[in-house]
Amino acid sequence: MSVSASPQCGWRLAVKRCSDRAAAAVLLVVLGPLIGASALLVRARMGRPVLFTQERLGWHGQPFRIVKFRTMDGRTDGRGNPLPDAARLTALGRLMRSWSLDELPELVNVLRGEMSLVGPRPLLPEYAAVYTEEQNRRHDVLPGITGWAQVNGRNALTWEQRLALDVWYVDHWSLVLDADILLRTVLGVVRRDGIAFSGHATSPRFDEVGRPQESAS
Secondary structure, three states: OOOOOOOOOHHHHHHHHHHHHHHHHHHHHHOHHHHHHHHHHHHHHHOOOOEEEEEEEOHHHOEEEEEEEOOEOOOEOOOOOEOOHHHHEOHHHHHHHHOOHHHOOHHHHHHHOOOEEEOOOOOOHHHHHHOOOOHHHHHHOOOEEEOOOHHHOHHHOOHHHHHHHHHHHHHHOOHHHHHHHHHHHHHHHHHOOOOOOOOOOOOEEEOOOOOEEEOOO
């Protein structure tokens, strides 16, 4: 299969951006009651803040703040450091993650043009220091709410597998592939596939030297 020399450019990128924003606007209206109910549940069970925001790297490595529903409480150890994800993930948070409800506020990021419906998941800025040159090409396209790695194992994959799938998406991106990923995403949410990596609340993370450690979310 041929590889695209200029991913996401020209009229196809214009179509992607316009369709993303239109779909995000429609979904925010259609899913408004579900989003509102989720916000009320988070407020009632975990208190404030309802939303979790965090800096991530987007297109061409530009930072932006991702918006999600909070799924963890604020418990800390005796030194004031946050407990591991698995200890802080609440029952409500686990339920929301299993149905991907915590991702719904990211539609606002799509509406702002910071994300797409489909693309590599935006990751923490410090991860860029441990990417290989090849892995760093994941930033050559818009980050997404769902992506090729998410429909091929999601958090159950190793980091090497996830990043390789992200680069594969960059090299093979098309509007048809995006449509296929969206369909697979709906089926994956229903089946609740790949919610977590074995032994972790979500997935391990890279530290400054590339060793996997527990991730923050």
